[in-house]
Amino acid sequence: MKSVSAAAALALIAPVQAGLRFPCSTLTIQRLDPVVQPGSMPAAHVHHIVGGNAFNATMTGDIGEKGTCTTCQMSEDFSNYWTAHLYFKHPTNGSYHRVPVLPVQPLLGGSQGASGGLTVYYTQFDLNKDNLKSQAIKAFQPGFRMTVGSPTRSSKPQTGLRYQCLQGQNRGAEMSDFPTKPCTGGIFTTHHFPACWDGKNLDSPDHQSHMYNTITSDGFVSAAKCPASHPVRMPQVTYETVWDTSKFNSLWPSGTPNPYVWSFEGTSGFGTHADYMFGWKGDSLQRAMDKSECFYDGCGSIKKQTMAVANQCSIKETVKEVTDGWLTELPGMGKAMV
Ligand SMILES: *[C@@H]1O[C@H](CO)[C@@H](O)[C@H](O)[C@H]1NC(C)=O
Ligand SMILES: *[C@@H]1O[C@H](CO)[C@@H](O)[C@H](O)[C@H]1NC(C)=O
Numbered sequence: 001m002k003s004v005s006a007a008a009a010l011a012l013i014a015p016v017q018a019g020l021r022f023p024c025s026t027l028t029i030q031r032l033d034p035v036v037q038p039g040s041m042p043a044a045h046v047h048h049i050v051g052g053n054a055f056n057a058t059m060t061g062d063i064g065e066k067g068t069c070t071t072c073q074m075s076e077d078f079s080n081y082w083t084a085h086l087y088f089k090h091p092t093n094g095s096y097h098r099v100p101v102l103p104v105q106p107l108l109g110g111s112q113g114a115s116g117g118l119t120v121y122y123t124q125f126d127l128n129k130d131n132l133k134s135q136a137i138k139a140f141q142p143g144f145r146m147t148v149g150s151p152t153r154s155s156k157p158q159t160g161l162r163y164q165c166l167q168g169q170n171r172g173a174e175m176s177d178f179p180t181k182p183c184t185g186g187i188f189t190t191h192h193f194p195a196c197w198d199g200k201n202l203d204s205p206d207h208q209s210h211m212y213n214t215i216t217s218d219g220f221v222s223a224a225k226c227p228a229s230h231p232v233r234m235p236q237v238t239y240e241t242v243w244d245t246s247k248f249n250s251l252w253p254s255g256t257p258n259p260y261v262w263s264f265e266g267t268s269g270f271g272t273h274a275d276y277m278f279g280w281k282g283d284s285l286q287r288a289m290d291k292s293e294c295f296y297d298g299c300g301s302i303k304k305q306t307m308a309v310a311n312q313c314s315i316k317e318t319v320k321e322v323t324d325g326w327l328t329e330l331p332g333m334g335k336a337m338v
Contacts, residue, residue: 019123019130020288020299024050024072025311026101026116029085030319031332034059035145035207035275042319046085046263046331048101050117052078052279053315062142063279069313075305078279081120081239083191084262087330088248091259098324100244102186105169113307122235124289127220132292138232139286140278147207148193149273151264160192161272162218174218177269178258182249186242191274195236196226235289239274265333
């Protein structure tokens, strides 16, 4: 089942037991990256970050014990979730403009008052069932972090990292590179993380090799058994983000190449990537993952907050630079590098 919309349509009629899905509002948009460039203020490129307010340039220890508020609907989740930020590059004068973020309108349920942000999934098997009877899920440990994708990737699609061109709310086909024509409803990006852990390392030098991906096709598909090298089945984490391209559509002359770039510029959409920093309080994520028939934002004893409360969570800007408005270069990317 490749397309999210087909899977969700099935979910409407089938009993669904898929795991958690919830919105998180935008926390901050800054050049910070505590996973890949800990301590760097600024980091190399601009990120769109959601989640707990313990977020800063250096993050160690148990984030779940450090946060005091979160922009996520699940109020015990102080994790941080981020991706590069999308920019529009003016086709004739070369200036850049940050693309605003819209809350995801899920195919089931609304965006519940989120402000920008992204939608997070922790699925146990696929979009429709948890399969817990044959496979337990182990929650991440304090200090756990990982990335998926790479800003230096310039060719070759990566399974699970996708773009969709929204026409209104119609999501259309999943693509491995940027859309080639204007999208009236925005650009929808999906980042699926791998779900098999080596059982030992909370991180690795490349932030990826402690994890292993057994999924070979796109969408929320059932995962094959984890290999002996990475035997522990973790929740499958996914982000969905909607980039509001509406105000740039008229600036994209018909028939000309895609004018969108990630905050590191890159040469194509293949450099799309995402970072995850675990920060659920205590055993709250484990309790959610142990629960069967725990569809989307349900999950029994997991505490929630309204998005009106979540939207009040914020952090101070520590990298003081302009990242929005028309810019002659991307923050951190000197002209020589472009
Ligand atoms: C990050 O936050 C911790 C407190 O949680 C603080 O001790 C540390 O100095 C901060 N680091 C940076 C680089 O801001
Ligand atoms: C490029 O075009 C935009 C939109 O028309 C404009 O606002 C911006 O100032 C221009 N940049 C330069 C360097 O002329």
